[in-house]
Amino acid sequence: MRVVACSDDHRGWSAAEPPDTFGLVLPRRGHFRLVNGGVEQSVDVTQGYAQIPGLDQRFAHPSGGDVCTFVSVGATLWREIVGDRPAPTTVRVDGATELAHRLLLRTALDAADPAERLVRTVATAAHTSASDVPRATARTPSARAARARLAAHAREAVLDDVPSSRDLVSLARALGVSPAHLSRVFHAETGSSLTRFRNRVRLSRVLARLEAGDADLAAIAGDLGFADQAHLTRAVQATLGTTPARVRRALGALAA
Structure with a gap:
């Protein structure tokens, strides 16, 4: 396990990076965008990701640097946890998991037992929550992309504590959409209400x-x-x- 600090600041996508080990990445501070095996997602304190050999990764850091914890997982343990099921690349991090993450980092970076417990907790949560995210219903690729951008911009506003993000009406006005549309799209794209x-x-x-x-x-x-x-x-x-x-x-x- 290691802490990774990134100081990049760019909106464009990086070159593809092919990982060679299994692992979990849990953000500690900041947020960025990731394409993981062709799937684009937001990465922040509420949502990490799984690193899987064979799935190329590209990164964009439109909001500056970030700090994450990378937990390397041996292939045997990974198969024991995940089995033969397709492994979701998006990993939701609830409050209890974030606390466990912070406690682990305060204990020691080489604390194998609590690290394994954290990996099991996060991996289990990833599988149980993967089906909770509704699938986007937009009919065209351009409409799906627009909905994804809207949800991402709303996430970034909340994460950056932009004043307009503190209530639905103000945030919708700032993003140029109706409150009802923003609420529907955000839930459809993330599986969570804005509140x-x-x-x-x-x-x-x-x-x-x-x-x-x-x-x-x-x-x-x-x-x-x-x-x-x-x-x-x-x-x-x-x-x-x-x-x-x-x-x-x-x-x-x-x-x-």
Whole structure:
């Protein structure tokens, strides 16, 4: 396992890069675009990807640099986890998986047992969630491409914390479409509502603040748009099954 920091800043696609090992890539900070085996996807804190030998990869970094964790997976373990099923290249990262990822990095980069547990968790989630994404219904390639671009631009606005991204109506106006159209397209392309995606990104920002040692939960709540500290605590409890204070202590204990 290794942490990979990329400082590239380009909208165009890179040359094809053929990987020679199985692996999982989990973003820690930033976001970028990827073509993996001919399938284009967004990569950010909510969505990583599987690296599979034989599937060429190309990258675009329209928003600057990023930091990811690459977990190399041996062929035997990969086959044990995936079996004979076609392996999905897109890997959804929920809040619990992101916390496990952060805890693993705070433990040690050579912690084999927790790394394997993380790989199993993410791979299982990838298979169970792959069927949840509705298939695009646009009839022509140009219409499908336009829908994909719209969803990608909405994702980027939320990830970059653009002020207009904080509510559906403002974001739709900024993107030049109706709120209803944006809502439909985003769900069709990602399998998630904009509100759910926005809340998932906000949880990631909470985890980043807690990992940095921020102990002022009221300030975190105010900065990130929660109604108050109690609202923040309920949101973290509902997603992670524990409180922000306990998450902070867990991350702090590993760093000590």
